[in-house]
Amino acid sequence: MKRFIQGEHRTQGTLLPEHLDDYITEQNPVRVVDVFVDELDLAKFGFGGVVPSETGRPSYHPAMLLKIYIYGY
Template structure:
């Protein structure tokens, strides 16, 4: 029995590619969501884009809108389920551009 938790060997192959860009196809609907929200003028639509002066930094409203649209298109109605999916779903990782320790680098 081992006394400590040990990680995998660095030479061990993983299922994740080096960049999330490789995991999301060019025809994936998540790219349409991203392009659609980026084309919107969120300030004109009433979104508050100014960051708060105090407290923990919040998420950008565009990112939250992308995640909610993704949830509606995929029948994920619960914010708790969306949170869980954001940690394990490659498409949502691509939307938020982070996969655990792997940063999406253009």
């Protein structure tokens, strides 16, 4: 995912708890959304911006935005 804005990785160490991923239980629906969107071929479904442009400010990856949209919906 070069040329996209990178968020904090869930396994990055923080003060308390040790990893950001520890805040989310194994049964949380956000984990299903995460796996589901990661398995999609977004370019095949017509999502724009899957291949980042060479110039300009980096954008958020469409998969990240789709995850937020699905979970929020």
